[in-house]
Amino acid sequence: MNSSPSANPRDYASPEIAFADSSLGVNLLKVLSEGSTSHRAIADYLLRNSVRVTALGIEELAEHCQVSAATISRFARDIGFKNYAAMRNEVAATLQSVLQPVDKLRNNIARRPGSTAPALESLEYAAANVKACSQALDLAELEKVVSVLTRARAVYVLGFGLSSQLAGMLSLHLQPFCPQVIEVAGQGGTEVAAGHLANITSHDVLVVISFPRYSNDVIRLAQFAAQRDACVVSITDSPASALAKVANHVLYAQSTHPVLPSSATAAMAVIEALVVSLMVSNKDNVAKAARLTDAISTWLQSGDADFSSTTDSTRRRPSVRSKKTIEKPQE
Numbered sequence: 001m002n003s004s005p006s007a008n009p010r011d012y013a014s015p016e017i018a019f020a021d022s023s024l025g026v027n028l029l030k031v032l033s034e035g036s037t038s039h040r041a042i043a044d045y046l047l048r049n050s051v052r053v054t055a056l057g058i059e060e061l062a063e064h065c066q067v068s069a070a071t072i073s074r075f076a077r078d079i080g081f082k083n084y085a086a087m088r089n090e091v092a093a094t095l096q097s098v099l100q101p102v103d104k105l106r107n108n109i110a111r112r113p114g115s116t117a118p119a120l121e122s123l124e125y126a127a128a129n130v131k132a133c134s135q136a137l138d139l140a141e142l143e144k145v146v147s148v149l150t151r152a153r154a155v156y157v158l159g160f161g162l163s164s165q166l167a168g169m170l171s172l173h174l175q176p177f178c179p180q181v182i183e184v185a186g187q188g189g190t191e192v193a194a195g196h197l198a199n200i201t202s203h204d205v206l207v208v209i210s211f212p213r214y215s216n217d218v219i220r221l222a223q224f225a226a227q228r229d230a231c232v233v234s235i236t237d238s239p240a241s242a243l244a245k246v247a248n249h250v251l252y253a254q255s256t257h258p259v260l261p262s263s264a265t266a267a268m269a270v271i272e273a274l275v276v277s278l279m280v281s282n283k284d285n286v287a288k289a290a291r292l293t294d295a296i297s298t299w300l301q302s303g304d305a306d307f308s309s310t311t312d313s314t315r316r317r318p319s320v321r322s323k324k325t326i327e328k329p330q331e
Contacts, residue, residue, distance in 0.1 A: 017136050017252050019050045020239035022094045027079050029239055038067045042075045046091065047240035054092045058084045121258055126265040129254040133266040136252060137273070145249050146277050148231050152205040154180040156225070158193060159209035160218055166209050166235075166267055173275040176292050190217045197221055202229035209235045210243055211255045211262040222246045235270060237262065 019025045031043040042065050046053055053061060061084075062069045076087040149155055155178045159167030164185050171183040184193045184206075200206060206225040210218045219242045226232050226246055234247035237255040244250050253270045255262035280286060 017239060017254070019094060020047060024090055024094050025239070031075075031079065032240070033245055038065075038071050039075055039078070041065045041067060042072065044240055048238070050091055050095055054088060054095065056088075118259065122260075122263075125257055126263055129256060129263055129266040130269050132254040133252070133269055136254075137270075138251075141249055142251065142274065142277055145233050145251065145274060146281050148205050148233065148249070149174070149178060149207075149278055150281060152178065152231070153201070153203040154178075154182060154205075156182045156184050156197060156200060156204060156206045156230075157209075158184040158197075158206060158218060158221060160185060160189075160193075160215040162262075162264060163209040163211060163215075163218070163267075166264060166271060167207075169268070170207065170209070170271045170275070173271070174278070177278055184221070190221075193217070193221055194224075197225055200225050200228050200230045205231045205233060207233045207235065208243060208247070209267065210241070211237050211253075211264070211267065213261050214242065219243060219246065235267060 020029055025047065028043040028047050031039050032047065035043060042061075045061070045065050049064075056064070058069045058072050062072050065072070072084055076082075076084045079087070081087040081090065155174055157167045157171045157174070159165075167183060167185065171181050174181045182196055184196045186192060186196075197206070206222065208218055208222045208225075222232055222234070222243060223246055226248075231249070232247045234241070234243040234250045235253060236243045236250065237253060238244070239250075239252075251270050251274065253266035255264070255266065257263040
């Protein structure tokens with residue numbers, strides 16, 4: 001197989017997305033979707049660890065993928081290479097052309113004099129993730145997601161662990177613009193989520209959010225929704241993510257972090273970009289946003305408000321009912 005990879009015009013800073021968009025990456029994604037169990041394991045490892053693969057011998061790769069060296073050789077031939085060495089060379093060539101922005105970022109951080117404070121390094125990675133997200137964002141795909149959300153009878157939003165907080169934020173933003181928004185997990189866990197999804201239909205949309213480390217329950221529930229012919233929209237980090245294979249539409253947010261399993265900064269940016277696109281997608285939504293602002297304006301403090309002569313006991317406040325706090329189970 002003789003391909004000449006070239007950098008995507010979007011100039012990715014996300015390793016997984018960049019590699020998956022190359023000709024070799026597309027072939028690997030096809031194997032990941034249609035191949036045998038052993039071939040899927042190899043394709044998954046290549047997609048997630050493309051840089052590491054360039055330094056591995058065939059026996060080492062076989063050990064990582066828990067297959068035999070003969071299976072690695074057969075895999076290489078099946079996707080069009082003479083042998084494993086030729087496939088590894090193609091991986092290296094692809095990386096050279098499409099991952100230069102990533103190398104530049106990491107080298108700039110690594111070469112700074114003295115030690116970078118962990119907090120500053122974390123912020124730098126967060127900024128890089130948002131930039132990568134902006135460069136790699138597929139606007140056509142985003143508009144398709146806006147379209148399905150607009151037409152949906154109900155929008156279900158699902159995330160577990162830290163992703164549950166992202167799901168809650170997205171649900172809050174969608175409520176004024178969608179007829180019905182259901183935060184699937186809510187205060188519960190898998191059983192509560194499964195109960196909510198029992199009523200999902202082909203007229204509904206499930207937005208599912210998951211980042212490393214991925215939740216198996218999220219993947220299974222997304223598969224259930226797909227089997228019910230609901231439209232599944234995934235917000236995740238990589239084309240190699242299991243959610244990318246389940247979803248009808250995927251929005252990617254790079255989640256690289258030097259210490260944490262993943263960073264949610266870019267995911268929050270994607271959620272905000274999606275909501276803004278939905279808000280301005282038609283005149284009705286713009287009007288809804290204006291009405292919402294008017295409705296809550298009386299409860300917002302204005303810049304010229306004078307509270308100097310008002311005590312806490314006489315100041316006007318909204319009536320708030322006490323609510324029972326529910327402990328959220330650990331997932």
